[in-house]
Amino acid sequence: MLLRRNRETQADAVVSFIGGDGPAALEPQLDAAFGRNAWIAAEIRMAAAPVREIAAEGGRFLVIGVTSEAEAEIKAARELIAQAKAVGLKVILLAESLSPSAMHALMRAGADDFAPLPLPATALAESVARLRSGGSASFGGGSSRHGSVYAVYGAAGGVGATTFCVNLAWETALEVAKAGKQVALLDFNFQYGTVATYLDLPRREAIYELLSDTSTLDEEGFSQALAEYAGRMSVLTAPMDVLPLDIIGPDDVRTMLGLARANYDFIFIDLPQTLTHWSDLVLTEAETFFAVMQTDMRSAQNMLRFLRALKAEDLPVENISVVLNRAPTFTDMSGRSRARRLEQSLSVDFAARLPDGGKQITAACDQGAPLARAAKGNALRKEIRRIARGLVKSAAAAARAETGGAK
Known part of the structure; x- marks a missing residue:
């Protein structure tokens, strides 16, 4: 399923989940982070096309959520992260109870920032603001790092x-x-x-x-x-x-x-x-x-x-x-x-x-x-x-x- 909140509004993010309740449960946080009607929800195996689309239109983010119940599909998440990085998108990973090896694999695939699920009220908006201002670094540094x-x-x-x-x-x-x-x-x-x-x-x-x-x-x-x-x-x-x-x-x-x-x-x-x-x-x-x-x-x-x-x-x-x-x-x-x-x-x-x-x-x-x-x-x-x-x-x-x- 592909859902664009409002086709008259330019999307700034693709939101894709494996497992859990999906983007619908995070609608208030997504609206606060990107603006109402400014994000696309897509199933993981259908997300490659909207990722390319919003990148071409000037969008900047992929938000990908993974829960422990869907850990077997971690490969699909890694592939989507790689596709997003290839077209210049920033990747925010939302994870719930993942094993250390799965979390490590996703971060190594290129995720720029991370927030836990259930998502704290302002965590996503703060992560987006950090990345908009120059990357996931630093305490005033301004350059993107992945140490x-x-x-x-x-x-x-x-x-x-x-x-x-x-x-x-x-x-x-x-x-x-x-x-x-x-x-x-x-x-x-x-x-x-x-x-x-x-x-x-x-x-x-x-x-x-x-x-x-x-x-x-x-x-x-x-x-x-x-x-x-x-x-x-x-x-x-x-x-x-x-x-x-x-x-x-x-x-x-x-x-x-x-x-x-x-x-x-x-x-x-x-x-x-x-x-x-x-x-x-x-x-x-x-x-x-x-x-x-x-x-x-x-x-x-x-x-x-x-x-x-x-x-x-x-x-x-x-x-x-x-x-x-x-x-x-x-x-x-x-x-x-x-x-x-x-x-x-x-x-x-x-x-x-x-x-x-x-x-x-x-x-x-x-x-x-x-x-x-x-x-x-x-x-x-x-x-x-x-x-x-x-x-x-x-x-x-x-x-x-x-x-x-x-x-």
């Missing part, structure tokens, strides 16, 4: 995962500063996160307010919870008080990641060692999921159990990069042999082997300064900088490929 997410997980306490995450984020911020790219660092260890300590940042009361009610979270509220570090990196610290890890759920994490992707080019997440009911969402959302370990038996056993858990839940493991911290030196033959046996027993290849930075690392963490400031010549800092440069190059190559500029 890359990189998560860091420690297989055991004390393996250096937070040190690695903080310094990887900072090295990336240094690399992209001249290009105008934005970097965010999010501490998702809501109990004992130490990102604030390692950067000497205050913990804000606004973070508890953010975590306790994300249903009303918008860009302004998200930005107020972030602290700025040296004018080059935005940081969401752990809250002032110890909170249960289940204070937020998958939908809350999805909302925060959506805001972060829309406003930053690189997002780094420091995860707690405990696996939560939203850990799988972060795993599927991340371009790269760094799992940090050492050569000790405790780390090895925990990493083995972690990888087994992922496979048992049929979660993707191809984006996991296992990082060996405090790796043996070139002359430590016994240590190198142990590292090779670890790779064999875990059935992985270490994506990176970080050298032991020594006492300088502990001193830098205590001072609340990244290694680039406190121990510029340290071997660990140089290796993390090399990894950061690789991430920046990979992101640039992916961006060129998406825009057809790759050679």
Whole structure:
């Protein structure tokens, strides 16, 4: 079915739903966002023609709704998003109870913004206004972004995962500063996160307010919870008080990641060692999921159990990069042999082997300064900088490929 509200009025949007009650249930929000009689409702498999039609007439939007009951038809939604992007339309995704993998697939297909269903009263109008004013970014930035997410997980306490995450984020911020790219660092260890300590940042009361009610979270509220570090990196610290890890759920994490992707080019997440009911969402959302370990038996056993858990839940493991911290030196033959046996027993290849930075690392963490400031010549800092440069190059190559500029 194709329904044009008023053929004498130029349409600015196509609205298409898979599952649920369809556009009729959202008529007041659609009228508020686009104007009365200025949108077309179309069934998903009949929407390609009106998408081309409104693009030719100067229309600018595709609103596509997907519910969990229609998740099997996710391919049709991805194809429609691709068609809309090909003719220059902005895509707003409305989703209800989708699995993390389905949500990730739709966002990767090219959706510019996201809102949950049931739809908050003003969410759609606000999303349309943001996109009209220059894209789904930013807290005053004005350029459209769809940031890359990189998560860091420690297989055991004390393996250096937070040190690695903080310094990887900072090295990336240094690399992209001249290009105008934005970097965010999010501490998702809501109990004992130490990102604030390692950067000497205050913990804000606004973070508890953010975590306790994300249903009303918008860009302004998200930005107020972030602290700025040296004018080059935005940081969401752990809250002032110890909170249960289940204070937020998958939908809350999805909302925060959506805001972060829309406003930053690189997002780094420091995860707690405990696996939560939203850990799988972060795993599927991340371009790269760094799992940090050492050569000790405790780390090895925990990493083995972690990888087994992922496979048992049929979660993707191809984006996991296992990082060996405090790796043996070139002359430590016994240590190198142990590292090779670890790779064999875990059935992985270490994506990176970080050298032991020594006492300088502990001193830098205590001072609340990244290694680039406190121990510029340290071997660990140089290796993390090399990894950061690789991430920046990979992101640039992916961006060129998406825009057809790759050679």
